[in-house]
Amino acid sequence: xxxxxxxxxxxxxxxxxxxxxxxxSWDSKIKEEVKNTFTYHSTKIEGLTLTYAETLRFLxxxxxxxxxxxxxLSDLKNHREVLDTIFSTYETLDLSESVIKKLHGDLMKDxxxxxxxxxxxxxxxxYKMEVNATIRPxxxxxxxxxxxxxxxxxxQLIFQTNELLxxxxxxxxxTHPVRISAIFHYQFLNVIHPFWDGNGRMAxxxxxxxxLKTGFPPxxxxxxxxxxxxxxxxxxxxxxxxxxxxxxxxxxxxxxxxARLNDSSE
Numbered sequence: 539x540x541x542x543x544x545x546x547x548x549x550x551x552x553x554x555x556x557x558x559x560x561x562x563s564w565d566s567k568i569k570e571e572v573k574n575t576f577t578y579h580s581t582k583i584e585g586l587t588l589t590y591a592e593t594l595r596f597l598x599x600x601x602x603x604x605x606x607x608x609x610x611l612s613d614l615k616n617h618r619e620v621l622d623t624i625f626s627t628y629e630t631l632d633l634s635e636s637v638i639k640k641l642h643g644d645l646m647k648d649x650x651x652x653x654x655x656x657x658x659x660x661x662x663x664x665y666k667m668e669v670n671a672t673i674r675p676x677x678x679x680x681x682x683x684x685x686x687x688x689x690x691x692x693x694q695l696i697f698q699t700n701e702l703l704x705x706x707x708x709x710x711x712x713t714h715p716v717r718i719s720a721i722f723h724y725q726f727l728n729v730i731h732p733f734w735d736g737n738g739r740m741a742x743x744x745x746x747x748x749x750l751k752t753g754f755p756p757x758x759x760x761x762x763x764x765x766x767x768x769x770x771x772x773x774x775x776x777x778x779x780x781x782x783x784x785x786x787x788x789x790x791x792x793x794x795x796x797a798r799l800n801d802s803s804e
């Protein structure tokens with residue numbers, strides 16, 4: 539399906555969603571379920587070893603299996619707490635460097651989450667101080683932006699994103715909120731990668747913040763979609779419009795809107 543066709547479907551669902559089941563009307567039970575599911579999938583993408591059932595049990599009542607990985611537990615607990623903050627304050631929470639650093643500090647605050655906290659690489663709430671990279675599926679090493687360029691690049695990204703948000707409209711593709719969220723996601727995660735660790739989770743959290751601010755539900759990337767998610771990021775490197783990732787975001791938001799509308803009709 540072409541991007542423009544998906545845009546029409548997305549906007550039609552969005553209109554129905556805003557009329558029938560906007561985020562402001564979600565009750566605490568639904569928000570609880572969404573936060574727990576989001577936390578599980580986003581953390582699973584990064585290597586969580588607990589099952590979905592084990593995750594829900596831990597997040598709901600704090601119990602877990604004997605010998606559970608302390609990193610897993612800290613990752614889940616802190617991610618859920620950051621989501622609590624975003625869900626409860628998204629209307630007044632600015633997209634700014636100070637907010638992003640604060641959220642990262644809360645997300646990665648426990649020593650168990652780090653292989654080692656080294657003041658020479660950057661810790662919770664601090665931009666990286668060493669070059670970071672990932673190994674792609676084809677074994678290619680992809681290096682992210684050099685540390686000395688991060689502060690300037692983040693400042694520019696935040697300025698450009700806020701400028702687009704000021705003009706956001708579902709009527710225009712270039713300023714569509716879901717596209718704005720996807721472009722921010724690409725630059726933050728695949729180009730700048732501003733922190734030593736926690737960038738993927740932060741990218742998904744911040745993209746959700748952008749969506750919530752513009753009346754959309756939070757991002758819903760399933761762990762089962764990890765391969766397509768990563769592929770869309772890599773393929774977007776060859777496309778100046780970042781269309782593969784935008785299309786992936788459209789699909790993810792369409793899926794979420796359909797699920798929420800189904801909930802409202804039951």
